[in-house]
Amino acid sequence: MLKRLLPLLLGGACAALQAAPQLPATRLHELAADPSWLALGHYQRDRLGGWRSHVDDDEFFLAERGERDPTAELAATLAALYQEPALADRHPQCRFPARTRWLRERLDLDDLPQPQCHEYAAWYADIAPHSTVLVFPAAYLNSPSSMFGHTLLRIDPPGIDTQGSPLLSYALNFGAYIEGSDNSILYAWKGLMGGYPGLFALLPYREKLAEYSRLENRDLWEYRLNLSAAETGRMVEHVWELRQIQFDYYFFDENCSYRLLELLEIARPGLELTDQFPLTAIPADTVRAVQQAGLVERTDYRPSREKELLARAEPLNGTELEWTQRLAEDSAALASPAFQALPAERRALVQDAAYRLIRYRKSGEERDEGSARDSYRLLQAINRNPPPRLAVERPVPPENGHESRTWQLALGSREDQSFAEYGLRMAYHDLADNLDGFPLGAQIEIAQLKLRRYEGNHWQLQQLDLANIRSLTPRSALLSPWSWQVGGGLERVIGKGRHDDEQLVGHLSGGAGVTWPLAEGLLGFALATARLEQNEDFAAFISPAAGFNAGLLWRNRLGNLGLETRADYFHNGEVRRELSLTQQWEIAANLGLRLAARREFSHMGAPASELSLQLRWYHY
Secondary structure (H helix, E strand, O other), X not given: OHHHXXXXXXXXXXXXXXXXXXXXXXXXXXXXXOHHHHHHOOEEEOOOOOEEEOEOOHHHOOOOOOOOOHHHHHHHHHHHOOOOHHHHHHOHHHHOHHHHHHHHHHHOOOOOOOOOOHHHHHHHHHHOOOEEEEEEEOOOOOOHHHOOOOOEEEEEOOXXXXXXXHHHOEEEEEEEOOOOOOOHHHHHHHXXXXXXXXXXXXXXXXXXXXXXXXXXXXXXXXXXEOOOHHHHHHHHHHHHHOOOOOEEEOOOOOOHHHHHHHHHHHHOOOOOOHHHOOOOOOHHXXXXXXXXXXXXXXXXXXXXXXXXXXXXXXXXXXXXXXXXXXXHHOHHHHHOHHHHOOOHHHHHHHHHHHHHHHXXXXXXXXXXXXXXXXXXXXXXXXXXXXXXXXXXXXXXXXXXXXXXXXXXXXXXXXXXXXXXXXXXXXXEEOXXXXXXXXXXXXXXXXXXXXXXXXXXXXXXXXXXEEEEEEEOOEOOOOOOOOEEEEEEEEEEEEOOEOOOOEEEEEEEEEEEEXXXXXXXXXXXEEEEEEEEXXXXXXXXXXXXXXXXXXEEEEEOOOOEEEEEEEEEEXXXXXXEEEEEEEEEEEEEOOEEEEEEEEEEEEOOEEEEEEEEEEEEEEOX
């Protein structure tokens, strides 16, 4: 309370000289309901009525209940703008330049004091905001914070397209502030439950570029927005107001992408981008919303180091790939007569691939003498015998992929019983879904519910997945990534008794193994698995099992086909096996038809066969 009263007391000495205009209550309420003021305060309608700000920090508000009362906050701000100008950088005008500009324009405040805001002026001049680029680092399954991708804004100075470099720009990022070193499971749990504060950060773009395209091997998509210099400046003004201001941070709604949409609404009032995301804000969906709002002027693609390496290695034969690995381990082999006997154009490709392999392996590691020496020798060889320009095929942009939420309607039969099944998945892609905009072999499913109605009006909960994540990354001659999967929730399995007696069990499962590219668009995979299950048919409360999961994933003209077998061997003697076949027909970008068949075996009951045809509608 004292923190809020002190500036008012300090400004009281000049009250006789300058005082804020006394606005009628109706005018105050009218201004406080203006979308621009609500955006500056990050207000939204509370579910119980009234207003609530997303900002979770008392430092951001001047009124006692400013986080819930836009009118009181506006009145307090208006009064604070007339404080003693000698406060300089501590003056509310210096602290809140975006609020100041908006109130000055709306109320024609030509009698405001003129404090010297040296810190803000220097900061703003250093950034020199002129234009804005929305940057989308693509999804990266091996990082829990990046499974859905990420978005940030690049703030460019004037002349960036003609005489500058994006490396001189600034990156505007919103993310969870993490103290200490939480493990991946704790990080995911806190992120889901709002256990971390969220903060805005403005830092050199070259640092974020290195982090995403090199350290995490993620493709970058850059969307130049058609915001004017004035609109970009308005947004940056407000970013100054948010320095070290804490927000609640949630992975699925109040995340990096949602916060950046709020900033774009400040840059160009009336966009109403955040209204489209009342429940979740998946980064790819927010990019799509920005594009549909007509904000995108141009799209640029930056492949990751991994993509560049694989593209350079693609035309190499087996012998040349062996030379690539040998040179990456010891550049002295450049002088080998056997290597020099290769045609000059082939040596050029091998040398470049070897140099890229060293850079890939050393990403994020300390520079060491051996790799520095090998890199230097290879660069000299590349300079003497340069390869042709590398051309990486541009994939389908992520915003052109299917939307994240999926409604499902299926008709099928299990043994001699027909059923209808109704499903909803909150996010956002499985191995068989429409593939455009997604990598083959990647799956992230969050919060999936399936209800089944059998003949005789018998309803049952068939499945409730909290999460089901799979990363089937193919190995190559140069790269050997591990494939993995993890999942948990409720599902039906064969129970004791007749073949139609299914038991609802809780489970937590995972596995690791390898994936191989067998042909163009064809992957084979094999994983060792482990499972913990809570099953009322078992004597123990929790029963462990070991097993395997193997199969094929084929990208064909209709869509994706998956053939899969899995088995679980429980410590109590139960053995459960399953063979399944799935084919998706991609009718449209947001519409799919899926045929699924499976055969289940269990020591606890008779085998069961199931066949279904499912319509899938992808809709946010």
